[in-house]
Amino acid sequence: xxxxxxxxxxxxxxxxxxxxxxxxxxxxxxxxxxxxxxxxxxxxxxxxxxxxxxxxxxxxxxxxxxxxxxxxxxxxxxxxxxxxxxxxxxxxxxxxxxxxxxxxxxxxxxxxxxxxxxxxxxxxxxxxxxxxxxxxxxxxxxxxxxxxxxxxxxxxxxxxxxxxxxxxxxxxxxxxxxxxxxxxxxxxxxxxxxxxxxxxxxxxxxxxxxxxx
Numbered sequence: 001x002x003x004x005x006x007x008x009x010x011x012x013x014x015x016x017x018x019x020x021x022x023x024x025x026x027x028x029x030x031x032x033x034x035x036x037x038x039x040x041x042x043x044x045x046x047x048x049x050x051x052x053x054x055x056x057x058x059x060x061x062x063x064x065x066x067x068x069x070x071x072x073x074x075x076x077x078x079x080x081x082x083x084x085x086x087x088x089x090x091x092x093x094x095x096x097x098x099x100x101x102x103x104x105x106x107x108x109x110x111x112x113x114x115x116x117x118x119x120x121x122x123x124x125x126x127x128x129x130x131x132x133x134x135x136x137x138x139x140x141x142x143x144x145x146x147x148x149x150x151x152x153x154x155x156x157x158x159x160x161x162x163x164x165x166x167x168x169x170x171x172x173x174x175x176x177x178x179x180x181x182x183x184x185x186x187x188x189x190x191x192x193x194x195x196x197x198x199x200x201x202x203x204x205x206x207x208x209x210x211x212x213x
Contacts, residue, residue, distance in 0.1 A: 001166060001200045002173025004152060005180060005193060006059060007036035014049035016190040020197040023173065025050055026057045026082065030067050035186070036177065040074050047076035055079040057100065062086040065094055072096050082124060092119050100124050100150065115147055122150025124175055138168050159195035166203040174200050 005017055006026030017025055027043040028036045038046075047056050058071045058078045062085035071078055082100040092099065098121035101114045114120045125141045138153070153171040158179030166174055180192040 001171075001203050002150075002152070003197055003200050004057065004154075004173060004175040005177070005188065006057070006154075006175055007034075007177040007181075008046050008188070009036055009038055009042070010187055011046050011049050013188045014046050014054075016188060016193050017054055018049075018051045019190075020194055022054060022193070022197065024055045024057050024080075024175075026059045026175070026177070027076070027078075028059045029071065030063060031059075031061045040070060040076065044074060044076045047078075057082050058097075060084070063091075065091060068095060080121065084126075089113070089117075092117060095119050098122075100152070102126055102154075104155075111144065115145075115149075120149065122152060122172075124152045124154050125171075126154040126175075138165055141169065157196075159192055159199055162196055163199045163202055166200060170203075 002023040004024035004026055005022050007028055008014065008025055014025070025047070027038060027046065028034050029038065029040060029043065031037050043058070050056065056076055056078045057080045059082045060067060060071070063083060068081065071081055078097060080100050081095065081097050082102055084102040087101065099119050100122045101120050102124040103111065104126050114123070125144070144151070151172045152175045153165060153169055153173070154175035156179065157165060157174055157176045162174055162176070176196055180188055180196050182189045
């Protein structure tokens, strides 16, 4: 089970991901509405503290081509660009980095378009309000055909529910942000990250109740 911790904002948080051997680190860029929004320069500092085995993911909402080019040229050495919101086909064709296309439960009608694109390396299935910490009905994505692209489940996951969600859907990985944050102050809680990782990795192929070949 791959694990992605999204919304890093501090250099010290990189140490938590290194310690617990998390697979992906997400950085929210160009989205000032988010409390986890950081500059590319801040992302570069955090990324420098990550082990090389941790994949760096730039997370954007309805990006412009100029923003995409900034990400691709960044010293953070991003491995993926995760896109929420609008992503016109003509813009998608301009990407040089692999794309993780984020879907919420309201826009699944566009799935077939991204399924057919060789620019899209994977999907992030999220709640209707990304970053809200709210779950959604996991059965809504239970029949999505597996096509060999990365399938990440997000949306309200936390240490207490990740095992159930992953056991039901058998995703390639799970994605969390608010579910591993402190309740009384900003930032990621290393104890919650530890429990999230432990509970995620209890799920194996044989432990899934509904596996798709």
